[in-house]
Amino acid sequence: MKIQIIPCLKDNYSYLIIDEENNIACVIDPSEAEPIIKYLENTQIELKFILNTHHHYDHVGGNKELKEKYGASVVGYKGDKERIPEIDILVSDEETWIYKNFVAKIIHIPGHTLGHxxxxxxxxxxxxxGDTLFSLGCGRIFEGTNEQMFNSLMKLKDLPKNTKIFCGHEYTLQNSKFCLTHDKNNQNLKNKIVDIKLKLKAGFSTMPSTIKDELECNIFLKSHNVKTFSKLRDLKDNF
Structure with missing residues (x-):
């Protein structure tokens, strides 16, 4: 399976997941259609699915145009069926969505939005x-509660340590400043910041991170209770 990182808008990322055996692809959270089309137009890859993590416009803005151009089906959470444009396939928490070599477990992680x-x-x-777990950060809480976001992060925290994380925005360097402020003696974090700066200077994305990296470096995943997490989230909102 090949992952193509596609920058969109100002700092968003969309991702093409390419099943090279069948020459088909899914796109995760197309903020806009044009960069996706630009990548696909010189390939023989067929876009089959549009996968949305949540309903915010900077994650679904390309749904309509991509669906019209390629006939791709939109996959999203059943609780957001009224908010995700052009939705075709409704998925539920803990469901496994399968199409040929695409096999994805759906995990409901509310906090940033209720249907994330x-x-x-x-x-x-x-x-x-999406916008729940960022590299060295987590999303703002717009619709949910601190407790919901904390519990969602705990679900992600329990994934295998070698799991590669692809999130919705390039916020890593800014997030690192907040982590370092509250975790000054973390050598793993300092090493990661060096790597982040080298990647950005070379024009690369900081994605993917890994669960292992985030457990070692992400201050939000070091929170052991909702109270600590809530304090950190409030501090980050005003950082």
Whole structure:
């Protein structure tokens, strides 16, 4: 399975998951259609599915155009069927969604929004976390509660340590500053920051991270209770 990282808008990422055996692809959270089309137009890859982690426009903005152009089916959480444009396939928490070599467990991870899900391609050790878990951070809480976000992060925290994380935005360097402020003696974090800066300087994405990296470096995953997490989330909102 090949992952193509596609920058969109100002700092969003969409991801093409390419099944090279069958020459088909899914796109995760197409903020806009044009960069996806630009990548696909010189290939023989057929876009079959659009997978949405949540309903925010910067994650679904390309749904309509991509569906019209390629006939792709939109997959999203059943609780957001009224909010995800062009939705075709409704998925539920703990369901396994399968199409040929695409096999993803759906995990409901509310907090940022009430209908937020991630797509965990467990056979490939990949998870697409949208705006819930960022590298060295977590999403703002717009619709849910601190407790919901904490519990959602705990679900992700329990995934195998070698799982690669692909999140919705390039926030890693800014997130690292907050982590370092509250975890000054973390050598793993300092090493990761060096790597982040080298990647960005070379024009690369900081994705993917891994569950192992985030357990070692992400201050939010070091929270052991809702109270600690809530304090950190409030501090980050005003950082």
């Amino acid at each position: 899900i991630c797509f965990y391609f467990y056979k490939n050790d990949l998870v697409f976390t």
